[in-house]
Amino acid sequence: xxxxxxxxxxxxxxxxxxxxxxxxxxxxxxxxxxxxxxxxxxxxxxxxxxxxxxxxxxxxxxxxxxxxxxxxxxxxxxxxxxxxxxxxxxxxxxxxxxxxx
Numbered sequence: 633x634x635x636x637x638x639x640x641x642x643x644x645x646x647x648x649x650x651x652x653x654x655x656x657x658x659x660x661x662x663x664x665x666x667x668x669x670x671x672x673x674x675x676x677x678x679x680x681x682x683x684x685x686x687x688x689x690x691x692x693x694x695x696x697x698x699x700x701x702x703x704x705x706x707x708x709x710x711x712x713x714x715x716x717x718x719x720x721x722x723x724x725x726x727x728x729x730x731x732x733x
Contacts, residue, residue: 638687645679648672662724663716670712677704 652672659665681701685694 634689635687638683638685641679641683641686645676645683648679649676652676661726662719663726666712666716666719670709674705674708677701677708 649672652669655668655672656665659668678701681697681704685697685701688694688697
């Protein structure tokens with residue numbers, strides 16, 4: 633039962649990442665693409681890492697996986713912020729329909 637729950641979490645994470653790839657292709661705006669990729673990657677990675685941890689039980693490997701997950705949770709949004717900020721300062725603008733003055 634535990635392995636089935638872990639496998640289902642991994643599948644849910646992969647589905648989130650697959651939908652994220654489709655939505656990145658769907659959106660035309662740079663900032664929308666950065667936002668959706670950040671959210672989908674974070675949720676997908678959390679599901680996959682927790683699923684792997686549940687499948688392996690409490691071990692040294694699980695602690696390393698959870699440490700990588702904790703690092704990703706803190707560093708992922710910061711890197712997304714810096715990518716969006718770099719795009720803003722390099723002159724990437726919103727589409728004309730979405731531009732706010």
